[in-house]
Amino acid sequence: MPEQNQPVLDFLLSRRSRPAKTLKGPVPDRSELMTILTAAARTPDHGKLEPWRFIVLEKAALTRLADMIPPLGETLGVEPEKIEKQRRQYADADLAVAVVFSPKESPKVPHIEQVYSAGAVCLATLNAALASGWGANWLSGWASHNPSFCEEGLGLEPHESIAGLIHIGTETSAPPERPRPDLDVIVSWVSE
Incomplete structure (x- = not known):
């Protein structure tokens, strides 16, 4: 039998x-955040391409991004309540890590595998923050999928996109447990 790491x-x-x-607040300091990002970067990455990178968004940057959302939403015809919800996601945050999907040309590693790796980095960042004792949440939203918002607000290159925004901070209230998937419904077994 393999040895279990029961705490994990x-x-x-x-x-x-x-x-x-x-x-x-408080939020992790740079040293604490580097530990979280170091753990996150140990994600499966076929071909060692690192088709992702991190942008750490501190309070002033989040406020600047929040201010970009209302005029962009109005231009795009987004409903006012969705504009405000997206604005608050940035305005109310003290720290977020943008995981940027930055695909690399590769004859061996398909684009979709690079997408999966970026998603895995989001989950690894989230779990590393939680394991470090911080509260954390993986979000995105319509603004983070808008090329002009990403290029003007975050300096992304045209081929890059946001895989996720990992908000990290001090938990002020514990969420209730929620229903989990019924494994009898979603698991199938193949024996032959």
């Missing part, structure tokens, strides 16, 4: 994202 297994079996709106 217990963490994974009970992990729970914290709603971003319940996260406040």
